[in-house]
Amino acid sequence: MKFVHAADLHIDSPMRGLEQYEGAPLDTMRGATRRALENLVALCIDEDAKLLLLAGDLFDGDWKDYATGLFFRGQMVRLRDAGVEVVWVRGNHDAASELNKHLRLPDNVRELSPRAAETVTFEALGVAVHGRGFAQRATTEDFARSYPAPLSGLVNLGLLHTSATGRAGHDPYAPTTLEILTSRGYDYFALGHIHEREVLCRDPWVVFPGNLQGRHVRESGPKGASLVTIAGGKIASVEHRALDVARWCAVEFDTTEMASAHEVLDGVRARLEGEVAKVEGRVLAVRVRLHGASAAHEELWRDPSRWRAELCAVASELSSVWLEKLVLATEPERTVEALGAADDALGHIASALACLGKDDARVASLVVALSELHNKLPSELRGDDVLGLALERPDAVRRLLPEVEKLLMARLHAAARQA
Numbered sequence: 015m016k017f018v019h020a021a022d023l024h025i026d027s028p029m030r031g032l033e034q035y036e037g038a039p040l041d042t043m044r045g046a047t048r049r050a051l052e053n054l055v056a057l058c059i060d061e062d063a064k065l066l067l068l069a070g071d072l073f074d075g076d077w078k079d080y081a082t083g084l085f086f087r088g089q090m091v092r093l094r095d096a097g098v099e100v101v102w103v104r105g106n107h108d109a110a111s112e113l114n115k116h117l118r119l120p121d122n123v124r125e126l127s128p129r130a131a132e133t134v135t136f137e138a139l140g141v142a143v144h145g146r147g148f149a150q151r152a153t154t155e156d157f158a159r160s161y162p163a164p165l166s167g168l169v170n171l172g173l174l175h176t177s178a179t180g181r182a183g184h185d186p187y188a189p190t191t192l193e194i195l196t197s198r199g200y201d202y203f204a205l206g207h208i209h210e211r212e213v214l215c216r217d218p219w220v221v222f223p224g225n226l227q228g229r230h231v232r233e234s235g236p237k238g239a240s241l242v243t244i245a246g247g248k249i250a251s252v253e254h255r256a257l258d259v260a261r262w263c264a265v266e267f268d269t270t271e272m273a274s275a276h277e278v279l280d281g282v283r284a285r286l287e288g289e290v291a292k293v294e295g296r297v298l299a300v301r302v303r304l305h306g307a308s309a310a311h312e313e314l315w316r317d318p319s320r321w322r323a324e325l326c327a328v329a330s331e332l333s334s335v336w337l338e339k340l341v342l343a344t345e346p347e348r349t350v351e352a353l354g355a356a357d358d359a360l361g362h363i364a365s366a367l368a369c370l371g372k373d374d375a376r377v378a379s380l381v382v383a384l385s386e387l388h389n390k391l392p393s394e395l396r397g398d399d400v401l402g403l404a405l406e407r408p409d410a411v412r413r414l415l416p417e418v419e420k421l422l423m424a425r426l427h428a429a430a431r432q433a
C-alpha cells in the first residue's frame with residue numbers, strides 16, 4: 015500500500031512582486047500553486063496510492079472568492095473517483111479562525127478536529143491516522159503530547175502542523191521535540207509548516223516534505239511531496255517526488271575582470287542556460303546578483319534599468335525563464351575611498367557620501383526629508399520585505415546609502431567624461 019504526504023500547498027498564494035515584462039511567463043507563475051496540486055493528484059493516481067495526508071496550510075489564508083475552494087474541491091473529486099482517501103489538518107494559514115468561506119467537500123476527504131487530537135482508521139488499508147488541526151493561527155500549545163496511543167495491528171501515522179524545535183523564518187507554532195514525536199509509538203509522523211524538506215528521523219519516520227511549490231527566491235530548489243510505501247505492516251520506503259511547475263533559483267555571478275556590461279550579459283546568459291537544463295522543462299524563476307570589482311561596474315550603474323531590460327530580453331529568449339530581479343552589487347575597480355581622496359568636485363561628493371552614513375544626526379535629517387516621499391509610496395512598497403523601502407527608518411535608509419553612492423558616482427563620472 016502506498017500513501018502520499020504533502021504539506022504547505024498555499025493554494026492561490028499571491029506571488030508578490032511578479033513584474034510583467036514583454037515575454038515573461040507570468041501566467042505559469044500565477045497558476046503555479048494550482049498546477050502543483052494537479053501534479054500531486056496525478057502522482058497519487060499514477061502510483062495507485064490509497065491515501066493522501068495533507069499536513070496543513072492547504073490555503074494561504076481566507077479565500078479571496080470561491081474560485082480557490084472550487085478548484086481544490088475539483089481536485090479532491092478526482093481523487094475520490096480514483097478511490098483515494100484524503101486526511102487533512104489545518105495549519106496557521108488555514109486555521110479555523112482564518113477561513114470564513116466554506117465548501118462541502120466530497121466524502122473521501124476527512125478533516126481532523128482542531129479542538130482535540132483524534133484518530134481515523136482505515137481498516138481495509140491497515141492504517142490509523144492521528145492528528146489535530148489549528149483552531150487559531152498563533153497556536154503555541156504542544157499538540158503532539160496529547161496525541162492518542164497507537165492502535166495495535168495497524169500502521170500508525172501522525173499528522174501535525176508544527177515548527178518542531180524551531181526553524182529560521184518560520185513562526186514557532188505547535189512546537190514540539192523529536193523526543194515527544196518518536197515517543198508516541200507511531201510508524202510515520204507526517205509534518206507540515208517548515209517549507210524546506212527535512213527528514214528528522216528514519217526510525218520511526220518523522221518528515222517535513224517541504225512545500226509543494228516555491229513562492230519566492232528563499233524557497234528555491236525542488237519542491238514536492240513524499241511517496242511512502244507500506245509493506246508487511248511497516249514503512250518500507252520514503253521517496254521525495256518533485257511536483258513543482260516553476261522553480262526558484264538565485265544566481266550569484268562574479269563580474270571580476272569583465273570589461274563591459276555586454277560581456278557580463280553574455281556570461282549570465284550562459285549561466286542561465288545551464289540552470290534551465292537542470293529544471294526539466296519547468297519555468298525557472300531567477301534572481302540574478304552581480305558582484306565583484308570590474309570595469310563593467312560603471313557602465314552597469316550608469317543605467318541599471320537598461321541592463322535589467324537587456325537581461326529580461328535574454329530571459330524571454332530562453333522562453334522558460336522569468337527574471338524576478340537583477341541585483342547590482344558590483345564594485346568599481348577604483349574604490350570609493352580612492353575617489354574620495356581626489357581633491358576635485360567628484361572627490362568631495364564621494365567623501366561627503368562616505369561620511370553621511372556614519373553621522374546619526376545627518377541620517378535623521380535625511381529621514382525627515384524623505385518622509386514626504388515615503389508617505390506617497392503605495393503601501394506594498396513600504397515596509398521591510400522583498401519590495402519594501404522603509405524610508406521612515408534610519409537603519410533602512412543607512413542600508414540604502416551604498417547603493418545611492420554607486421548610482422550617483424557612476425552617473426557623475428560618465429557626465430564628467432562627456433563634459
Ligand SMILES: [Mn+2]
Pocket residue numbers: 070071105106107175206207208
Ligand atoms: Mn504554516
